Amino acid sequence: MEQPPGVDADGYRIRPLELADLSKGFCDLLAQLSPSASLTEEAFRSRFEELAALGANHLVLVAEDAATGRLAAAGAVLVERKFIRRCGSVGHVEDVVVDAASRGRGLGERVVRRLVEHARGRGCYKVILNCTPELRGFYAKCGFVEKNVQMGLYF
Numbered sequence: 001m002e003q004p005p006g007v008d009a010d011g012y013r014i015r016p017l018e019l020a021d022l023s024k025g026f027c028d029l030l031a032q033l034s035p036s037a038s039l040t041e042e043a044f045r046s047r048f049e050e051l052a053a054l055g056a057n058h059l060v061l062v063a064e065d066a067a068t069g070r071l072a073a074a075g076a077v078l079v080e081r082k083f084i085r086r087c088g089s090v091g092h093v094e095d096v097v098v099d100a101a102s103r104g105r106g107l108g109e110r111v112v113r114r115l116v117e118h119a120r121g122r123g124c125y126k127v128i129l130n131c132t133p134e135l136r137g138f139y140a141k142c143g144f145v146e147k148n149v150q151m152g153l154y155f
């Protein structure tokens with residue numbers, strides 16, 4: 001079926017997060033990443049504006065089901081400005097999630113590839129991320145290779 005401009009063959013529109021997305025299931029998606037309470041409109045707006053102030057150095061992408069208006073996936077990339085590598089930049093991919101009902105159709109890979117493209121377009125010399133061992137295969141499909149060790153210190 002022919003889709004409107006910006007909508008892929010599966011009927012998803014991948015685009016930057018908008019304020020209206022709070023009512024399109026953004027919190028339901030985030031809850032599939034990590035147990036988290038729903039955000040109030042005020043908390044969402046405040047964080048949205050804080051991130052918007054970072055301009056193209058922080059991008060949250062969502063995939064909207066063009067037929068229902070609900071969000072089916074999300075992911076973010078942060079561009080870190082460094083002194084090393086001649087003041088180079090590194091992209092950090094974070095919080096990639098596809099709604100359980102939309103998995104296995106290539107949507108996660110499409111979102112990750114768009115985030116990587118964004119980082120590359122901002123001049124990053126690499127893109128990195130942390131994930132569980134079970135996700136090695138998924139990120140390998142997205143073009144990533146295993147490198148180094150992840151360490152964490154939680155408060």
Ligand SMILES: CC(=O)SCCNC(=O)CCNC(=O)[C@H](O)C(C)(C)COP(=O)(O)OP(=O)(O)OC[C@H]1O[C@@H](n2cnc3c(N)ncnc32)[C@H](O)[C@@H]1OP(=O)(O)O
Pocket residue numbers: 032033093094095096097098099102103104105106107108109110129130131132134135136137138139141
């Ligand atoms: C940096 C981070 O954010 S890590 C956190 C990642 N997010 C989560 O764990 C949240 C829960 N999981 C999810 O949301 C989804 O399962 C995701 C995002 C991991 C994958 O999304 P999907 O849309 O289902 O993946 P998609 O269909 O694009 O898969 C692309 C390819 O990777 C493969 N793949 C997907 N998941 C896995 C997996 N867990 N292990 C191995 N291969 C996988 C698929 O089979 C597919 O391969 P193919 O092209 O040969 O068919």
